[in-house]
Amino acid sequence: MSLQAPILSPHELTAAADTFGTPLYVYHAERIAWQYNRLTQAFAGCDARFFYACKALTNLNILKYIRRLGANLDCVSIQEVRLGLLAGFEPRQILFTPNSTHFGEYLEAVGLGVRINIDSLPILERFGKEYGASYPVCLRLNPHIMAGGNLKISTGHAQSKFGISVLQMDAILEVTQRENLQVEGIHMHTGSDIKDVHVFLEGLQLMLSLSARFPGLAYIDLGSGFKVPYRAGDPETDVELLGQRLSAAMSEHARATGQQLQVWFEPGKFLVSDSGYLVVQANLVKQTPTDLFVGVNSGFNHLIRPMFYDAYHDIENLSNADGEPRPYTVVGNICETDTFARDRPIAEVSVGDLLVFRNAGAYGFEMSSRFNARPRPAEVLYIDGQPLLIRRRETFEDLLQGQEAVL
Numbered sequence: 046m047s048l049q050a051p052i053l054s055p056h057e058l059t060a061a062a063d064t065f066g067t068p069l070y071v072y073h074a075e076r077i078a079w080q081y082n083r084l085t086q087a088f089a090g091c092d093a094r095f096f097y098a099c100k101a102l103t104n105l106n107i108l109k110y111i112r113r114l115g116a117n118l119d120c121v122s123i124q125e126v127r128l129g130l131l132a133g134f135e136p137r138q139i140l141f142t143p144n145s146t147h148f149g150e151y152l153e154a155v156g157l158g159v160r161i162n163i164d165s166l167p168i169l170e171r172f173g174k175e176y177g178a179s180y181p182v183c184l185r186l187n188p189h190i191m192a193g194g195n196l197k198i199s200t201g202h203a204q205s206k207f208g209i210s211v212l213q214m215d216a217i218l219e220v221t222q223r224e225n226l227q228v229e230g231i232h233m234h235t236g237s238d239i240k241d242v243h244v245f246l247e248g249l250q251l252m253l254s255l256s257a258r259f260p261g262l263a264y265i266d267l268g269s270g271f272k273v274p275y276r277a278g279d280p281e282t283d284v285e286l287l288g289q290r291l292s293a294a295m296s297e298h299a300r301a302t303g304q305q306l307q308v309w310f311e312p313g314k315f316l317v318s319d320s321g322y323l324v325v326q327a328n329l330v331k332q333t334p335t336d337l338f339v340g341v342n343s344g345f346n347h348l349i350r351p352m353f354y355d356a357y358h359d360i361e362n363l364s365n366a367d368g369e370p371r372p373y374t375v376v377g378n379i380c381e382t383d384t385f386a387r388d389r390p391i392a393e394v395s396v397g398d399l400l401v402f403r404n405a406g407a408y409g410f411e412m413s414s415r416f417n418a419r420p421r422p423a424e425v426l427y428i429d430g431q432p433l434l435i436r437r438r439e440t441f442e443d444l445l446q447g448q449e450a451v452l
């Protein structure tokens with residue numbers, strides 16, 4: 046294996062855009078494998094399992110590829126569960142982790158045979174009455190740890206809607222014991238963009254301190270939130286350090302208690318973010334009294350992270366890489382202020398140039414919409430040096446699909 050993380054070259058990105066048009070999502074299979082290997086190596090010292098949190102990117106080909114790498118799957122809706130089964134995951138390789146969903150979805154998930162993660166007391170109670178000891182469950186706990194890139198993606202703090210509060214442990218045990226529920230795992234997920242290894246270790250200690258309460262416990266699921274660097278010099282979660290510390294803590298726990306537990310993780314962004322690129326074309330270059338705008342053939346309908354999360358995405362000019370950098374305000378073609386970047390130095394842009402947004406694999410296409418009645422981009426997977434179309438570009442006809450003509 047090379048020591049450098051694989052990346053797609055400007056030439057490869059341009060070739061894909063020439064073949065399939067723009068805007069275009071391009072993913073790099075070997076980069077996903079690289080990230081996956083990093084994780085398995087980092088956690089080789091403990092009995093770790095990885096469940097790809099597929100809400101980051103659900104294209105069936107991506108799911109199949111990640112399954113072949115050896116990962117399992119974390120799903121937040123019954124539709125994601127069905128996609129996972131279609132991609133070839135065994136039911137017991139799938140963990141269903143919904144929030145505020147109808148009880149009927151849990152029934153469906155049980156019918157499909159997947160693992161269930163319960164995140165509220167009312168559902169726990171109902172599930173217990175329905176299934177008792179006959180169907181094991183995982184409990185999503187809220188550890189009351191504030192962490193994550195911003196409040197929208199922080200899920201483990203005291204006021205978050207997610208999980209059952211660890212302060213309600215007495216009520217949890219009352220239900221699990223009364224209904225004879227088999228708790229096979231306990232889970233926490235404190236949010237996304239967590240750079241601090243300490244947050245995971247703090248969560249682990251809390252989970253380990255609770256583990257004795259659940260006889261038959263097989264795993265502790267620490268969720269995810271591993272941060273990836275979006276710009277040069279950005280901090281990222283030191284998964285190698287976390288792996289060492291965590292393995293030590295797990296060995297110590299096993300020694301002290303005799304309890305052998307697996308550790309599960311649910312990486313989403315970590316696996317697919319830096320494998321993804323959004324290639325767009327410059328429609329317009331416009332100087333105003335305040336800004337030098339470049340308007341591209343995309344917008345927050347295709348990549349909403351900069352507007353929704355104030356996320357930074359690297360932007361480069363593929364067509365004039367060596368041009369003189371100028372400070373561009375990069376905007377989309379949507380009738381809404383959809384600013385990708387303000388005063389960003391980019392090699393001089395001419396109309397028709399191809400620009401690329403990096404790190405667009407996670408929550409990019411997946412959060413896209415048809416706002417302004419603009420179709421969604423195509424998706425391409427580069428694998429073994431070949432760009433393969435994995436979702437065709439939407440067309441005008443797609444916008445009409447499903448509509449009923451009543452007038």
Ligand SMILES: *Cc1c(COP(=O)(O)O)cnc(C)c1O
Binds near residue numbers: 236270312314
């Ligand atoms: C979104 C989500 C993840 C993945 O988070 P990332 O920051 O993308 O790694 C993991 N587990 C659960 C339950 C989630 O909702």
